[in-house]
Amino acid sequence: MIPEGIAYGGDYNPEQWPEEVWAEDVRLMREAGVNMVSVNIFAWALLEPREGEYDFTRLDKILGLLHENGIAADLATPTAAPPAWFFRKHPEALPVDKDGRRLSYGSRQTFCPSSPAYREAALRITGAVAARYADHPAVVMWHIHNEYGCHNAECHCDVSAASFRRWLRSRYGDLAALNDAWGTTFWSQWYYDWDEIIPPRATGAVPNPTHQLDWRRFCSDELLSLYKAEREVLREAAPSVPATTNFMVMYNFDALDYWRWAPELDFVSNDHYLRSTDPESEIDIALSGDIVRSLAGGPWLLMEHSTGAVNWQPVNRAKTAGELRRNALAHVARGADGIAYFQWRAAKAGAEQWHSAMLPHAGTDSQIWRDVVALGADLKALAEVRGSSSPASVAVAWDWNARWALELPSQPSESVRYLDVVRSWYEPLWRSGVAVDFVHPSADLSQYRLVLAPALYLVDDASAANLTGFAAGGGTLAVGFHSGAVDANCHIRLGGYPGAFRETLGVSTDEVFPLLPGETLSLDGGGTASLWSERVRLAGAEAVTSYGSGPLTGVPAVTRHTYGDGTAWYLATHPDPGTLAGLLDRIRTEAGVEPVRETPEGVEAVLRRGEDADYLFLINHGEGDASVQVAERATELLTARSIEGGLVTVAPGDVVVVREAR
Ligand code: GAL
Numbered sequence: 140m141i142p143e144g145i146a147y148g149g150d151y152n153p154e155q156w157p158e159e160v161w162a163e164d165v166r167l168m169r170e171a172g173v174n175m176v177s178v179n180i181f182a183w184a185l186l187e188p189r190e191g192e193y194d195f196t197r198l199d200k201i202l203g204l205l206h207e208n209g210i211a212a213d214l215a216t217p218t219a220a221p222p223a224w225f226f227r228k229h230p231e232a233l234p235v236d237k238d239g240r241r242l243s244y245g246s247r248q249t250f251c252p253s254s255p256a257y258r259e260a261a262l263r264i265t266g267a268v269a270a271r272y273a274d275h276p277a278v279v280m281w282h283i284h285n286e287y288g289c290h291n292a293e294c295h296c297d298v299s300a301a302s303f304r305r306w307l308r309s310r311y312g313d314l315a316a317l318n319d320a321w322g323t324t325f326w327s328q329w330y331y332d333w334d335e336i337i338p339p340r341a342t343g344a345v346p347n348p349t350h351q352l353d354w355r356r357f358c359s360d361e362l363l364s365l366y367k368a369e370r371e372v373l374r375e376a377a378p379s380v381p382a383t384t385n386f387m388v389m390y391n392f393d394a395l396d397y398w399r400w401a402p403e404l405d406f407v408s409n410d411h412y413l414r415s416t417d418p419e420s421e422i423d424i425a426l427s428g429d430i431v432r433s434l435a436g437g438p439w440l441l442m443e444h445s446t447g448a449v450n451w452q453p454v455n456r457a458k459t460a461g462e463l464r465r466n467a468l469a470h471v472a473r474g475a476d477g478i479a480y481f482q483w484r485a486a487k488a489g490a491e492q493w494h495s496a497m498l499p500h501a502g503t504d505s506q507i508w509r510d511v512v513a514l515g516a517d518l519k520a521l522a523e524v525r526g527s528s529s530p531a532s533v534a535v536a537w538d539w540n541a542r543w544a545l546e547l548p549s550q551p552s553e554s555v556r557y558l559d560v561v562r563s564w565y566e567p568l569w570r571s572g573v574a575v576d577f578v579h580p581s582a583d584l585s586q587y588r589l590v591l592a593p594a595l596y597l598v599d600d601a602s603a604a605n606l607t608g609f610a611a612g613g614g615t616l617a618v619g620f621h622s623g624a625v626d627a628n629c630h631i632r633l634g635g636y637p638g639a640f641r642e643t644l645g646v647s648t649d650e651v652f653p654l655l656p657g658e659t660l661s662l663d664g665g666g667t668a669s670l671w672s673e674r675v676r677l678a679g680a681e682a683v684t685s686y687g688s689g690p691l692t693g694v695p696a697v698t699r700h701t702y703g704d705g706t707a708w709y710l711a712t713h714p715d716p717g718t719l720a721g722l723l724d725r726i727r728t729e730a731g732v733e734p735v736r737e738t739p740e741g742v743e744a745v746l747r748r749g750e751d752a753d754y755l756f757l758i759n760h761g762e763g764d765a766s767v768q769v770a771e772r773a774t775e776l777l778t779a780r781s782i783e784g785g786l787v788t789v790a791p792g793d794v795v796v797v798r799e800a801r
Contacts, residue, residue, distance in 0.1 A: 148176040567719060
């Protein structure tokens with residue numbers, strides 16, 4: 140298992156450096172308090188110079204050196220970057236894009252996920268690594284592959300097509316069921332033979348939506364089957380070493396249905412990078428952390444983030460003073476029990492030579508290095524936080540199927556983006572310090588008072604019943620516009636929108652009126668709405684606010700309905716941030732949901748709950764000193780000072796972690 144306390148480290152790629160550098164590496168790792176590094180991620184070509192011939196000399200030395208220095212290894216299977224010799228022998232294993240173009244090797248993760256040759260080669264090198272290092276004392280965890288689907292989430296070649304058909308056969312059993320699910324009477328798309336079915340390659344007009352949706356499901360499952368195959372090989376060789384693979388729960392990646400992946404991991408880990416153009420990336424960190432913790436069902440590991448700039452955005456912004464520390468501790472606040480970076484030493488050569496690292500090009504006489512050393516001390520001071528939980532009474536329904544379906548072409552509005560809508564609802568909760576979990580819509584909701592379904596466009600029948608049952612049983616359910624519109628096959632739920640939730644919400648919509656970019660409507664309680672409107676008719680609900688301008692003047696925009704023992708809200712539009720915050724404040728207050736702590740504006744408060752103490756993380760994103768009320772018997776963990784008078788001051792840009800005895 141990962142080391143005691145909070146794990147600290149990063150991707151370590153010593154193979155990119157002469158051996159003389161390694162001694163300095165481990166010396167500096169110790170200086171910084173690094174206790175675990177991920178190794179071997181991209182070392183396949185060096186490990187297996189020719190098919191079936193291995194050279195473990197380098198890796199033996201590296202693992203030995205780490206162990207001698209008390210640094211644990213998260214040992215990777217190097218299968219994300221097959222060597223050139225493999226592709227020369229198996230050009231058919233290179234992926235094909237939707238336009239029929241076969242890609243070339245010379246980068247990384249450029250292989251067809253369905254290729255039998257790739258699978259065989261990947262399992263062979265995995266088996267060799269497992270056999271050699273299963274009992275190595277440095278190895279505490281397997282890092283399987285790297286960021287599955289980052290560059291090759293889909294391949295449209297004929298081999299993939301055959302695998303897609305097998306997946307469809309097991310989903311539908313017979314063609315009649317598939318034709319029905321896909322609605323193939325439309326545009327003469329009826330299939331008479333399984334072999335007629337191909338991936339949704341580039342076509343002249345819009346492809347069939349269910350075809351596209353099933354394709355995304357298949358692509359996620361196909362990569363998952365590769366993960367599972369590697370995990371089986373490792374499990375057989377080393378049953379007690381836990382396995383992970385680094386997820387990418389961050390704004391721009393949506394290829395994998397991580398609800399299906401998470402149960403297959405012994406320990407969930409995630410990579411998170413900031414978007415240079417996001418003025419409030421602290422909210423993105425929190426959102427991502429809450430999703431990952433929810434996937435993990437508890438603590439997780441931050442496998443990668445950056446100390447400074449990345450190299451893959453149009454402009455790669457360095458972090459400002461204190462940002463490295465705030466970012467890292469914010470992940471811990473959201474449940475991370477380990478903090479790691481891409482990467483340990485900044486590369487001199489290769490495609491990522493302009494990516495920041497823990498040890499920058501400038502060496503140790505640098506701000507980043509000083510920050511990295513200081514963070515090591517902070518994480519050491521937080522050792523007892525490890526394993527603590529994160530109580531929440533609000534859940535946000537989150538589903539990759541809904542995300543995929545909502546963003547298919549030919550929607551009422553292509554401006555409606557799943558993550559944007561979710562984040563717009565999440566933001567006010569974040570600002571008020573309300574703790575939030577994310578749940579699959581079919582999850583047990585009994586621990587929550589309030590469930591939000593901001594963008595649940597697609598919902599299957601069982602999940603819909605789960606959510607409406609939650610309201611009927613006394614919970615508060617708030618549903619966002621265009622939710623519940625289609626079923627699991629992406630078929631419209633007839634009889635009025637929002638299909639699955641109509642009765643629970645006590646409304647019925649006969650027509651939707653999406654708004655043009657920049658267009659706004661006034662709301663009669665104050666504020667404006669953008670993006671979306673609907674002609675909502677009340678069918679039991681009361682109108683909370685209605686449109687004050689435009690073609691729907693007087694029509695309800697937000698409604699509230701008493702349903703069974705609970706309450707169901709419908710936000711049939713996208714209110715401006717202030718109005719949305721006011722509404723969500725009212726909704727959660729009525730539901731009896733309190734923030735973890737009242738804090739001045741700009742101060743993020745997050746709670747982790749240990750066995751005999753609470754850990755209150757206070758992060759000041761604002762520009763002035765902030766005072767926060769804490770428990771009588773409290774200590775400041777990072778400085779080990781006890782807090783007098785139940786009041787703690789957080790300087791601008793600073794992080795304070797308060798241990799409150801219970
Ligand atoms: C991740 C990847 C790392 C490195 C990093 C750069 O996507 O796993 O290997 O490329 O991005 O930001």
